[in-house]
Amino acid sequence: MDEKSIAWKTALKCYEEGAQLVLTNAPVALRMGEINKLAETLKAPVIGADVVNMDDLKSLFEKSMEHFGSKIDFVLHSIGMSLNVRKGKHYTEINYEWNQKTLDISAMSLHRVLRTAWDLDALNEWGSVVALTYIASQRVFPDYNEMADAKALLESIARSFGYHYGVKKKVRVNTISQSPTRTTAGSGVKGFDGFISYAEKMSPLGNASAEDCANFCVVMFSDLSRMVTMQNLFHDGGFSFTGVTADVIVQMEK
Secondary structure, X not given: OOXXXXXXXXXXXXXXOOOOOOEOOOHHHHXXXXXXXHHHHHOOOEOOOOXXXXXXXXXHHHHHHHHHOOXXXXXXXXXXXXXXXXXXXXXXXXXXXXXXXXXXXXXXXXXXXXXXXXXXXXXXEEEEEEEEEOHXXXXXXXXXXXXXXXXXXXXXXXXXXXXXXXXXXXXXXXXXXXXXXXXXXXXXXXXXXXXXXXXXXXXXXXXXXXXXXXXXXXXXXXXHHOOOOOOEEEEOOOHHHOOOOHHHHHHHHO
């Protein structure tokens, strides 16, 4: 996580709105020290946790509740990692052991987070959990590779666990399908610069920025969206429902 991250900008926006926060990242990522700058600004503790380690997640939630002196109102899941993309493996030639790790870190981690919160009764009634996703879960974007499968699984978990959490505790679980965004993670996708330009031309409102997404996350954490759950919410300037635009046609005719 760094200053370009949607999670970083969401934390800042939540703090501006008066929220108290706990920050977390993988222990190996904490060694880079970037998150400490954010923690200082937010006056927030940093608690390391490996998102595929249930003991780490249990400790994270317990320490967070101890810090707040209460249960938790909202959680942002902003996690994605693809070993096959990192190693340059084409989708038709993926390494399946790496694929399992990708799915575990990028998607099943949401189930682990929700399961831990469920078991500890860590979330307040009408609490909100938001996970970040991308439209490649539903449409083909060739270079998005195995992350498309991971995001599809992530969205399914949000719906399925969202049902059970809603019945039990009125907790809301949603995913936000964001425009391609110039984050450190997003920039690692092959052909990213060309695609972000294409998406800009294909979106009536243009691409939604990381700051825009942070604002939307705040809305989803708030009581203003208390009856919204199990949804995949497109936050992409209209890209997801646009067939073609005049700008794209002009570009193709050049």
